[in-house]
Amino acid sequence: MYKYKKQRKMKAQSAKKFKGKRIQNSKVLHCVPQFDRISDLPWPILDNILCRLPIQDAVRTSVLSRKWRDKWVNLSKLVFDDSFLGDKKDVNRLVYAVYHVLLSHCGSIDTFKLFTRNRPAFIDSDFDRWIHFLSRNSIKELSLEYVSRELNSYKLPSVFSAHEFKYELPSCLFSCQQLTHLHITNVLLEPPDTFHGFRNLVHLQLDTFVNKTEVLASLVCVCPVLERLVLKIFENLAPFSIQALKLKYLYVAGRLALPIVLKNCPALVDISLLGDELDISEYQLQGSICHLVDDLSCLTNLERLNISSWFLTYLYRWDTDVSELSFTPSSHFKVLQIHSICLGDLYRTIMIASLFSNVQELYVSAEDLEQTEDYSVKLEGHRPGCSFDRLQIVKIQLAHGGEHDLELEFIKFVLALSPKLKRMTIVCSDTFDFKILVMEGLLSFERASAGARIVFLPDDTYVFCDI
Amino acid sequence: MAIMYALKSSDNEIFEVEQKVIEQSETIKKMIEDGAATGEIPLQVSSKTLAKVLEWCKQRQHKTVENENDDNKGKRKKERDEDDDIKEWENKFSDELKADKDVLFDLLLASNYLDLPALLSFLCQLVADMVAGKMPEEIRRMFNIENDFTPEEEKAITAEHGWAFQP
Numbered sequence: 025m026y027k028y029k030k031q032r033k034m035k036a037q038s039a040k041k042f043k044g045k046r047i048q049n050s051k052v053l054h055c056v057p058q059f060d061r062i063s064d065l066p067w068p069i070l071d072n073i074l075c076r077l078p079i080q081d082a083v084r085t086s087v088l089s090r091k092w093r094d095k096w097v098n099l100s101k102l103v104f105d106d107s108f109l110g111d112k113k114d115v116n117r118l119v120y121a122v123y124h125v126l127l128s129h130c131g132s133i134d135t136f137k138l139f140t141r142n143r144p145a146f147i148d149s150d151f152d153r154w155i156h157f158l159s160r161n162s163i164k165e166l167s168l169e170y171v172s173r174e175l176n177s178y179k180l181p182s183v184f185s186a187h188e189f190k191y192e193l194p195s196c197l198f199s200c201q202q203l204t205h206l207h208i209t210n211v212l213l214e215p216p217d218t219f220h221g222f223r224n225l226v227h228l229q230l231d232t233f234v235n236k237t238e239v240l241a242s243l244v245c246v247c248p249v250l251e252r253l254v255l256k257i258f259e260n261l262a263p264f265s266i267q268a269l270k271l272k273y274l275y276v277a278g279r280l281a282l283p284i285v286l287k288n289c290p291a292l293v294d295i296s297l298l299g300d301e302l303d304i305s306e307y308q309l310q311g312s313i314c315h316l317v318d319d320l321s322c323l324t325n326l327e328r329l330n331i332s333s334w335f336l337t338y339l340y341r342w343d344t345d346v347s348e349l350s351f352t353p354s355s356h357f358k359v360l361q362i363h364s365i366c367l368g369d370l371y372r373t374i375m376i377a378s379l380f381s382n383v384q385e386l387y388v389s390a391e392d393l394e395q396t397e398d399y400s401v402k403l404e405g406h407r408p409g410c411s412f413d414r415l416q417i418v419k420i421q422l423a424h425g426g427e428h429d430l431e432l433e434f435i436k437f438v439l440a441l442s443p444k445l446k447r448m449t450i451v452c453s454d455t456f457d458f459k460i461l462v463m464e465g466l467l468s469f470e471r472a473s474a475g476a477r478i479v480f481l482p483d484d485t486y487v488f489c490d491i
Numbered sequence: 492m493a494i495m496y497a498l499k500s501s502d503n504e505i506f507e508v509e510q511k512v513i514e515q516s517e518t519i520k521k522m523i524e525d526g527a528a529t530g531e532i533p534l535q536v537s538s539k540t541l542a543k544v545l546e547w548c549k550q551r552q553h554k555t556v557e558n559e560n561d562d563n564k565g566k567r568k569k570e571r572d573e574d575d576d577i578k579e580w581e582n583k584f585s586d587e588l589k590a591d592k593d594v595l596f597d598l599l600l601a602s603n604y605l606d607l608p609a610l611l612s613f614l615c616q617l618v619a620d621m622v623a624g625k626m627p628e629e630i631r632r633m634f635n636i637e638n639d640f641t642p643e644e645e646k647a648i649t650a651e652h653g654w655a656f657q658p
Contacts, residue, residue, distance in 0.1 A: 061596040062618070062634040069603055072611065076619035083655035087627045087648045090639050121654045 063091045067098065075101040079125065097128050101135035101165075115140070119150055126157055133158060135165040135205075152194045159196045165205035166197075169231070198222075207254075208232065213239050221246025229254035237264040244268055251291075272325075292323050293356075296330040298363065321352050328359040329380075333366060333373075333391075353380045361387040370434040378441075382414050386438070389421035390431060411472070415442040421451040422462070432465045445473040451481045496523070499531040504538035512548045517606035535604065540597040547610050550580055585617050592634065 065073075074082045074096060082096045102125060106118050118140065136158050151168070158166065192212040198219040206222070207229040225247040230240075244253060245267040253271055257278030265285035266274070274289070275296040286292065320326065360383045365373055370390065377386055418438055422431050435450065450466065452459055459482055466478055494510040498519075514520045522532060534541065588595040595614065602610040622630055631638055640648070649656050 060635045060637060061593070063636055065596070065599065066603065069599055069611070069615065072615040073618045073622070076616055077623055080655040081623050081625075083652050084627060085622075085630070086652060087640070087645055088631055088636050088638070092636070093648070117654055117657075124652070124654060 063089065067095075070095060071098065071100055074099055075103075078107070079104055079121070083125065094130075097130045099129070100131075100133065101137075102126075102129070102133055103135070103137040104139065106140040122150075122154060126154065133161045133163055135167075136163055137165070137167040137169075139167075139169050148191050151191060155194050155197050159200045162202045163200060164202050166200075166203065167205065167207040168211075169207060169209045213243060215239070215243060219246070221248065223248065225250055227252040227254075229256075231256040241265055241267075286320075286323065289323070291325055293325050294328045294330075295323075295326065298330070298332045324354045325356055326354040327356050328361070329357075330359075330361040330363075332363050353382060355382065357382050359383070359385045359387070363389055364391045365389065366391060370430055374434070374437055377412065377415075381412075383412065384414050385417040386412075386415060387419045390423040411441040411443065412438070412445075414444060416444055416446045417449075418442070418445065418447070419449040419451070422454065432462065435462075435465065436469045439469045439471045439473075439476070441472060442476070443472040445471070445476040447477045447479065449479045449481060453482070497531045498541065499533045500538035500541045501535050502538050504541075505531060506538075506541060506545060508545060508548075509552075512545065512552045515548050515551060515607060515609070517608075519605065536601045537597065540594070540601050543594060543598055544601050544605065544607070544610070547584070547613075548607070550577070550584075551609060581613070588614075588617065589621065 062070075074085065079102060082099060085092050085096055086094070104118065104122055104125075106115070122138070136154075155166075191210060192214055193208070195216040198215050201223050203222050204224050205227040206225060207227070209231040211230070211232050213230070213232070226249055228244070228247065228250060229252075240255070241264045244250065247268065249270050250268045251270055252273040253266070253268065254273075254275040255278065257276070265288075267288035269288065270291050271289045272291050272293045274286075274292060274294070275298075277296070277298040286295075320329070357380055360377055360380055362373055362376075365388055373388060377383055415438075420431075420435065420438075435448075439445070439448070450462060452462055459480075463480060466480065495507050496510055496513055496519075498506040498508055498513065500506065510523070514523070519532060519534075536544065588598065595617070599611070599614050599618075602614060621633065625633070630636065638645070
């Protein structure tokens with residue numbers, strides 16, 4: 025005991041010495057508060073702070089002092105990120121950490137998130153146990169993700185295939201009625217027969233493959249307050265229907281087959297349909313056009329539509345007459361965003377944009393893809409009998425290399441047809457000669473709007489805002 | 492003409508503030524709605540802290556007003572500049588708080604009491620950023636926390652949570 029006291033005394037002395045030194049040499053000292061105030065903050069504030077720390081930092085606070093010993097065990101949010109493993113990527117350590125934290129934890133856990141960038145080495149039984157434990161702890165937000173960098177873009181990851189690491193969610197999860205957020209990666213969805221929906225689920229994100237689209241559709245329609253639905257599907261997705269009265273935000277990426285029937289989603293504000301095309305027959309395609317256009321007409325709150333260019337073929341075939349399509353966009357409609365347009369499709373893009381007669385912002389990115397039909401003739405000779413009366417902002421990302429005449433023609437069209445245009449941004453990362461060519465064009469084209477400002481960005485720092 | 496309210500700090504200083512500015516505080520908003528706020532609104536916050544809170548609220552107020560007025564999003568460049576201005580202001584604000592941690596803690600308690608979620612989460616993030624990645628000894632020094640463990644106890648706790656202490 026005496027030894028301990030002596031040690032403390034020495035420590036205190038050295039601390040004093042240290043302090044003295046600091047006064048002379050550094051400005052940092054005035055940062056130190058006179059009293060220890062952080063330890064006595066009310067728990068809700070401390071919880072708020074600790075939840076923002078990486079979990080290992082929160083656990084390390086246990087050694088600060090006696091007051092701190094058991095603070096972290098009451099954390100309301102548990103977020104595990106495998107970044108603390110460093111380069112070694114020892115997944116066993118992550119698994120151990122999760123067990124350790126869950127076992128030590130007291131009280132309710134509102135949020136449990138697990139991110140790992142590795143191919144998950146943990147076995148299904150670990151997941152099962154964690155989910156069992158969390159479902160007994162009235163979990164509200166559950167997120168199990170294997171984040172692959174590729175997953176963040178709408179292009180589909182090649183590393184995943186339906187035969188790899190399928191995990192079937194334990195049935196206890198389907199009885200978690202407090203769930204408001206659910207985000208899971210690579211799972212098999214098999215709700216038990218007794219499942220009657222998640223009453224409080226607001227946000228559902230599935231980065232997965234779906235064995236049966238009916239399961240997905242029925243899962244969505246039994247979540248009465250669902251507002252955000254994000255589906256990143258790694259395999260062919262059969263046509264399906266979405267029914268969700270409160271759904272505002274829909275993001276679907278994957279190999280999709282239309283129609284995705286959206287008739288029973290009156291609250292939809294924002295739709296993103298991105299991804300690759302499925303091989304489908306001409307017959308199916310014909311039917312789909314009508315479906316999607318009809319559906320879009322029914323969405324009276326729609327503000328933003330964000331699509332991959334191949335959806336254009338559903339919306340509008342180049343030999344279709346626009347006037348034949350009876351389409352009334354929502355009066356709130358503002359933003360149309362089209363990704364990876366094949367140059368030959370620029371004409372089609374104009375026709376689509378003109379369908380959305382009240383569009384205010386148009387974002388287009390072009391890609392130099394191989395084209396099978398000769399559209400250039402169409403684009404040159406034809407000026408649609410409509411104009412973009414409300415269009416104010418346009419951003420066009422030009423393709424790198426390829427047929428630039430078409431792109432210039434497209435820009436010319438937009439400038440000539442938009443009387444209210446305020447700003448047009450052209451992003452171009454091509455050769456110097458081509459940049460000059462584009463700028464020459466931009467100067468000479470007739471503009472319907474006297475106030476239009478044109479911005480030429482010579483690099484591709486501009487990216488579409490994704491999800 | 493904007494409706495003004497008088498806030499009275501715990502040390503009896505009066506602050507005249509626009510309704511829109513103070514309505515960011517759920518606590519004050521409720522007091523006004525309940526009709527409890529006739530005349531001066533007494534608050535359990537010191538004048539020094541209250542001045543700081545209002546500084547934050549006014550900055551936030553500018554931000555929201557500008558966004559409302561800007562119904563067309565045409566001024567992307569301008570918006571970016573404004574975002575930069577706000578960032579710069581926030582950095583200066585946080586630097587001051589880091590330099591005087593007593594003000595930081597007063598502000599934390601005040602934002603909790605006044606129910607200002609945006610300020611509260613800003614401050615909590617600030618403290619979290621100060622703590623993240625630091626070793627216990629550094630954190631103790633930063634906040635003047637006294638280590639009342641014996642070295643043996645400390646060692647035992649470190650061993651218990653070994654995975655979190657590994658580099």
